[in-house]
Amino acid sequence: MNIILLGPPGAGKGTQAKRLESLYGFKQISTGDMLRAEVAAGSDIGNEAKAIMAKGQFVPDPIIVAMIQSRIAQPDCQRGFILDGFPRTESQAEALDTMLSARGLTIDAVILLDVNEDELVERIASRRGEDGTRRPDDNPDVVRARLDVYRKQTAPILPYYEKAGRLLHVDGMKDVESVGKEIDAIVAAAKKH
Numbered sequence: 001m002n003i004i005l006l007g008p009p010g011a012g013k014g015t016q017a018k019r020l021e022s023l024y025g026f027k028q029i030s031t032g033d034m035l036r037a038e039v040a041a042g043s044d045i046g047n048e049a050k051a052i053m054a055k056g057q058f059v060p061d062p063i064i065v066a067m068i069q070s071r072i073a074q075p076d077c078q079r080g081f082i083l084d085g086f087p088r089t090e091s092q093a094e095a096l097d098t099m100l101s102a103r104g105l106t107i108d109a110v111i112l113l114d115v116n117e118d119e120l121v122e123r124i125a126s127r128r129g130e131d132g133t134r135r136p137d138d139n140p141d142v143v144r145a146r147l148d149v150y151r152k153q154t155a156p157i158l159p160y161y162e163k164a165g166r167l168l169h170v171d172g173m174k175d176v177e178s179v180g181k182e183i184d185a186i187v188a189a190a191k192k193h
Contacts, residue, residue, distance in 0.1 A: 001024070001026060001079070001080035001108045001187060001190060001191060002081050002083075002105060002106065003020070003080070003083070003107070003108060004082075004083045004111070004161075005017055005084050005111055006111065006113070006157070007114070007172055008146070009124075009143070009146040009147065010115075010120050010123070010124040010146075011115045011120065011172040012172055013084055013113060016113070016180060019176075019180055023184075024079065024080070024187065025080075026082050027077045027079075027080070027081045027082070028081070028084055029071055029072070029077075029081050029082065029084065029086075031064055031067070031068070031083075031086040032085055034067050035053075035067070045066060045067055048063060061089075061092050061095050062095070064086065064092070065096060068083075068099070069099050069103070072103075083107075088153055088154050090156070092157075093160050093161070108190040109190050110167050112167055113170055113172030113179065114169050115172040120143070120172075121143045121144060125138060125139060125140045125143060
């Protein structure tokens with residue numbers, strides 16, 4: 001089963017992705033982590049991406065899609081994968097669909113963790129790490145700036161999946177367990193098809 005998890009920073013995507021990994025064996029794939037790994041490994045794609053990033057430019061979609069294609073072919077993705085941080089644009093979504101289709105794969109669920117932004121800012125600003133400290137990016141002004149970036153960069157992808165009838169909404173303001181149960185119901189329904 002292949003899933004895209006969408007939602008603003010702090011909505012719980014990482015928490016739910018880890019949960020899905022441990023429950024079902026799906027592998028969470030972060031394009032940012034993949035880029036750093038390819039650069040560190042000195043692969044052809046990594047070297048190309050490094051040169052582009054050194055100029056302060058975004059890595060082009062074909063390179064990102066090629067990295068995803070390579071990554072999902074790994075044995076740990078055999079049960080499925082969870083994309084986090086990709087796609088961000090309609091052209092990326094189309095390129096992803098084309099690549100997956102050529103491999104006989106699809107995205108089985110596009111899950112949006114819906115949140116109330118004001119409540120989310122309050123929730124993030126009040127959270128503390130295990131040592132009782134707060135992350136520097138958890139102050140309200142930084143959270144609001146991150147939400148603004150999300151609205152501009154990622155939220156525009158929502159109509160693409162909505163129009164195709166593929167976007168599934170989950171109330172991300174519920175507690176972790178309740179959100180997990182809603183996602184589990186989506187996974188169960190998708191597995192039946």
